[in-house]
Amino acid sequence: MAGALRKTMVYLGLAEDDERYDAYDEYDYDEQPARAESPSQPERSAAVTPLPQRTPVARVVRDVEVGALNRITTIHPRTYNEAKNIGESFRDGTPVIMNLSDMDDSDAKRLVDFAAGLVFGLHGQIERVTSKVFLLSPAHVEVSAEEGAPAPTTRGLFNQS
16 A cells, blocks of 8 residues: 555656665565464453443533622723623623613614624623713623613613614
């Protein structure tokens, strides 16, 4: 086999023809080499212990450690490029208050669309606090509304209209 591969490489110009490799074609692979054992020693065979089979467990979503809520991140983005900071904080399981009052309306709308997709993908919730302030809460955080305001019943996408 090695000789045929070598000849092909020489034919394609990938290697130079060398006489050292000519002997590979003459080797007979079917022959077993003679053992140099003494006739008094019997042939030994070792028992093979099979390895235990483990079934891999695939985890799609990592579990968030639910404990005391000790941090809320407040972000005042000025451009849409700061969406990465919002996404990283929310992905780590930290509630995010997003204050869009320093942004123009077109970038603010894009950032709200990004945040709505983010909370939808991570099973969170988005809530409008004021006209330009939003609360993004992860799935393990429950947000209760005031007495007079109706509590949100769905966890769907945020409607901006």
